[in-house]
Amino acid sequence: MMTSPDSLHIKFMKEALAQADSAAAKGEVPVGAVIVCQNRIIAKAFNLTQTLSDPTAHAEMQAITSATHAIGGKYLPDCTLYVTLEPCVMCAGALNWAQIGTIVYGASDPKRGFTTVNANLLHPKTEVIAGILEPECAQILNSFFAKKR
Amino acid sequence: MMTSPDSLHIKFMKEALAQADSAAAKGEVPVGAVIVCQNRIIAKAFNLTQTLSDPTAHAEMQAITSATHAIGGKYLPDCTLYVTLEPCVMCAGALNWAQIGTIVYGASDPKRGFTTVNANLLHPKTEVIAGILEPECAQILNSFFAKKR
Numbered sequence: 391m392m393t394s395p396d397s398l399h400i401k402f403m404k405e406a407l408a409q410a411d412s413a414a415a416k417g418e419v420p421v422g423a424v425i426v427c428q429n430r431i432i433a434k435a436f437n438l439t440q441t442l443s444d445p446t447a448h449a450e451m452q453a454i455t456s457a458t459h460a461i462g463g464k465y466l467p468d469c470t471l472y473v474t475l476e477p478c479v480m481c482a483g484a485l486n487w488a489q490i491g492t493i494v495y496g497a498s499d500p501k502r503g504f505t506t507v508n509a510n511l512l513h514p515k516t517e518v519i520a521g522i523l524e525p526e527c528a529q530i531l532n533s534f535f536a537k538k539r
Numbered sequence: 540m541m542t543s544p545d546s547l548h549i550k551f552m553k554e555a556l557a558q559a560d561s562a563a564a565k566g567e568v569p570v571g572a573v574i575v576c577q578n579r580i581i582a583k584a585f586n587l588t589q590t591l592s593d594p595t596a597h598a599e600m601q602a603i604t605s606a607t608h609a610i611g612g613k614y615l616p617d618c619t620l621y622v623t624l625e626p627c628v629m630c631a632g633a634l635n636w637a638q639i640g641t642i643v644y645g646a647s648d649p650k651r652g653f654t655t656v657n658a659n660l661l662h663p664k665t666e667v668i669a670g671i672l673e674p675e676c677a678q679i680l681n682s683f684f685a686k687k688r
Contacts, residue, residue: 444604445613445636446595455593464594479660480632487594487629508657511628 399472399494402426403523406472406496409436409449410530416441420530423449423473425457425466432469433457449473450481454488465489467515474527476503476520482511492517496527548621548643551575552672555621555645558585558598559679565590569679572598572622574606574615581618582606598622599630603637614638616664623676625652625669631660641666645676 402424409422413436425433435452439445450473458464470492477485477495482504485493493516504511512518551573558571562585574582584601588594599622607613619641626634626644631653634642642665653660661667 439613439636443611443613444607446600446604446633451595455595458593462592464588464592478632478636480629480636483627483629483632484595487588487627507660511656 399522402472403496405431406474407526409434410474413437414534420534421449421475423453423471425453425469425471427469432460448481450477451484454484467491470494475499478502479504479507486513489513490516494519494522496523548671551621552645554580555623556675558583559623562586563683569683570598570624572602572620574602574618574620576618581609597630599626600633603633616640619643624648627651628653628656635662638662639665643668643671645672
């Protein structure tokens with residue numbers, strides 16, 4: 391059976407959503423990420439800023455660290471990051487240093503997303519695909535914050 | 540004896556330079572950082588991107604993680620970061636999340652410094668002081684890159 395790029399994006403975004411579910415279960419803002427290389431997941435992570443009392447512990451940051459360890463190098467040009475929420479400025483800067491090949495994100499972040507500041511924070515070769523499973527990715531965040539209120 | 544703010548800045552920047560020296564000794568791009576709270580150093584770190592094969596392992600990122608662990612909270616509004624080189628976009632984004640009180644840096648980074656992209660990447664309450672021991676902070680980088688060539 392052939393798999394289209396879109397169905398692959400959906401498959402891997404579902405994995406990122408599963409990571410976000412794990413974050414929610416720990417009371418963390420539910421954002422999840424996976425990094426894929428040659429159709430294989432080489433890193434999975436979810437937001438742990440509360441648990442670790444560490445503002446740098448975003449899903450993407452941990453996924454980058456994990457992926458670079460997995461491949462034994464600082465650069466990820468052949469890898470795709472799937473993340474449920476648009477990366478922030480910090481994560482965009484990190485993804486720039488990592489020279490990530492592609493970023494696929496679900497929900498936009500009109501408050502802290504990197505595109506609200508400057509859409510050119512990424513490496514010039516990085517491709518961006520937005521809106522994959524957007525409703526599901528936004529819904530898990532909305533449910534989380536609704537419960538908080 | 541009274542100590543002026545300037546002499547304190549120089550004292551702590553010398554500590555950041557000592558961290559940069561440690562980076563150079565490991566063959567890392569020599570950037571060092573310390574975080575100070577109530578005139579006490581609560582975190583020290585130097586760039587470890589090569590050693591860890593991790594593009595997120597900048598001196599500032601490690602210092603933030605270490606400082607937030609030290610104080611047991613995600614925010615550093617009463618702390619000052621001393622760093623030998625102007626922070627990049629990633630580190631500026633992290634310092635924004637941490638709501639760092641003050642950033643004191645030595646050398647400017649005309650290639651990757653956050654001010655080259657957008658000087659407003661930081662938290663609105665963060666104060667920035669540039670150019671403390673600038674010649675020394677630039678020199679250690681210049682020597683490192685001269686040897687590399």
